[in-house]
Amino acid sequence: MTAPRTLYDKIWDDHVVDTAEDGTCLLYIDRHLVHEVTSPQAFEGLRMAGRKVRAPEKTIAVPDHNVPTTEGRDTHIDNEESRIQVDALDKNARDFGIHYYPVSDVRQGIVHIVGPEQGWTLPGMTVVCGDSHTATHGAFGSLAHGIGTSEVEHVLATQTLIQKKSKNMKVEITGKLPPYVTAKDITLSVIGATGTAGGTGYVIEYCGEAIRDLSMEGRMTVCNMAIEGGARAGLIAPDEKTFAYVKGRPHAPKGEAWDAALAYWKTLFTDEGAHYDKVITIRAEDIAPVVTWGTSPEDVLPITARVPAAADFTGGKVGAAQRSLEYMGLTPGEKLTDVAIDAVFIGSCTNGRIEDLRAAAAVLKGRKLAPGVRGMVVPGSGLVRAQAEQEGLAQIFMDAGFEWRLAGCSMCLGMNPDQLAPGERCAATSNRNFEGRMGRGGRTHLMSPVMAAAAAVTGRLTDVRELMAETV
Ligand SMILES: CC(C)[C@H](C(=O)O)[C@@H](O)C(=O)O
Numbered sequence: 001m002t003a004p005r006t007l008y009d010k011i012w013d014d015h016v017v018d019t020a021e022d023g024t025c026l027l028y029i030d031r032h033l034v035h036e037v038t039s040p041q042a043f044e045g046l047r048m049a050g051r052k053v054r055a056p057e058k059t060i061a062v063p064d065h066n067v068p069t070t071e072g073r074d075t076h077i078d079n080e081e082s083r084i085q086v087d088a089l090d091k092n093a094r095d096f097g098i099h100y101y102p103v104s105d106v107r108q109g110i111v112h113i114v115g116p117e118q119g120w121t122l123p124g125m126t127v128v129c130g131d132s133h134t135a136t137h138g139a140f141g142s143l144a145h146g147i148g149t150s151e152v153e154h155v156l157a158t159q160t161l162i163q164k165k166s167k168n169m170k171v172e173i174t175g176k177l178p179p180y181v182t183a184k185d186i187t188l189s190v191i192g193a194t195g196t197a198g199g200t201g202y203v204i205e206y207c208g209e210a211i212r213d214l215s216m217e218g219r220m221t222v223c224n225m226a227i228e229g230g231a232r233a234g235l236i237a238p239d240e241k242t243f244a245y246v247k248g249r250p251h252a253p254k255g256e257a258w259d260a261a262l263a264y265w266k267t268l269f270t271d272e273g274a275h276y277d278k279v280i281t282i283r284a285e286d287i288a289p290v291v292t293w294g295t296s297p298e299d300v301l302p303i304t305a306r307v308p309a310a311a312d313f314t315g316g317k318v319g320a321a322q323r324s325l326e327y328m329g330l331t332p333g334e335k336l337t338d339v340a341i342d343a344v345f346i347g348s349c350t351n352g353r354i355e356d357l358r359a360a361a362a363v364l365k366g367r368k369l370a371p372g373v374r375g376m377v378v379p380g381s382g383l384v385r386a387q388a389e390q391e392g393l394a395q396i397f398m399d400a401g402f403e404w405r406l407a408g409c410s411m412c413l414g415m416n417p418d419q420l421a422p423g424e425r426c427a428a429t430s431n432r433n434f435e436g437r438m439g440r441g442g443r444t445h446l447m448s449p450v451m452a453a454a455a456a457v458t459g460r461l462t463d464v465r466e467l468m469a470e471t472v
């Protein structure tokens with residue numbers, strides 16, 4: 001009998017090619033996702049060394065960060081730096097013969113939305129990308145994490161990665177989520193409880209009834225933010241929902257290969273009695289719709305709370321809270337629901353999938369954006385966009401006064417024309433509220449799609465449960 005193993009242990013063991021004396025391993029990589037920002041030097045390195053991409057059939061590229069989300073971007077991008085990066089990806093994809101979804105392709109979108117959608121992300125795989133939110137793919141029970149540009153080159157050239165194993169952490173969410181409390185509230189609440197360094201050195205496995213109850217899209221939202229809690233990766237054991245989601249996707253196995261894959265995937269769970277180095281348990285019933293008030297994703301509070309004072313904190317956090325409050329332009333003691341907003345952003349790899357858009361549209365149906373508030377909905381991929389149009393969601397957003405955009409990272413980070421003006425305050429469904437993240441001087445409050453939609457209607461941070469208790 002082998003010792004009981006965690007899900008992470010199993011995936012790790014199945015990918016080790018070689019182990020050095022100090023425990024460092026060479027891991028085989030099953031999928032390498034590539035975007036325009038972190039790949040140009042890596043491809044340049046290959047060119048200079050006269051090397052090829054080792055496994056072009058396992059390498060998938062898509063431009064997402066720098067692309068404008070308005071029409072015309074397939075023929076021209078105004079910003080020179082963005083244009084150079086997108087053009088370089090076009091050329092590298094062609095020259096090295098990897099899979100590619102250019103902006104003109106309806107399948108283009110945010111890399112972490114495209115991978116699962118196209119069936120590139122499968123249970124039990126190792127998935128890497130030069131991007132921290134690669135953690136998203138862990139929702140399938142795959143070991144997925146971000147890598148740096150020199151590692152991107154290493155994976156391109158060898159299809160392997162040098163890694164040290166992390167420790168195991170279990171985050172269990174017991175019980176059932178209350179109404180209007182979502183996957184986003186789970187993941188933000190976990191970070192609120194553990195802090196942005198709480199997961200440092202760990203791979204988190206999320207489990208428990210509330211996680212099992214989530215759809216695949218909700219599970220992706222949870223794993224997406226594992227990195228915001230400092231973890232190397234987030235994982236959820238695959239189950240029938242996972243298999244149903246994957247089945248029939250363009251790059252999922254078919255026929256006998258499917259049966260063989262399924263038999264393996266069913267072994268991907270943590271054995272009874274396996275050891276976790278750290279365990280955190282949260283009751284789903286205790287999770288409220290939350291928003292962030294500060295400039296770190298750990299600055300999380302229930303929407304029913306008031307803006308904290310720096311003095312409420314201890315140690316280094318006192319100064320950090322003071323700076324956050326100043327940057328965010330907030331007054332201690334003010335009710336969060338009294339904080340007025342200027343903009344609403346619905347999108348990103350955290351919450352830019354079809355279920356997110358359905359949830360936001362259900363709140364916005366028959367309602368309008370508050371006067372003076374600008375709203376933008378940016379689907380996570382061209383296919384999500386097409387689906388939302390077909391279901392009539394796009395019309396609901398436009399009727400409410402939102403701009404309906406093309407797919408990309410958009411406002412989530414200020415690398416493209418979608419940005420906040422200095423001082424503008426935004427209710428956002430993305431994952432980072434850092435200073436200047438959405439544009440210089442811009443202020444970001446992170447929340448779920450239903451909470452962002454509720455804020456859009458009232459023009460201030462809002463408890464979606466109260467809004468939905470009113471009749472339209
Ligand atoms: C640009 C990219 C390297 C970056 C990341 O790694 O996460 C971005 O996606 C982000 O969300 O900040």
Ligand code: SF4
Binds near residue numbers: 348
């Ligand atoms: S949507 Fe935001 S978080 Fe996700 S990859 Fe793009 S920039 Fe990073």
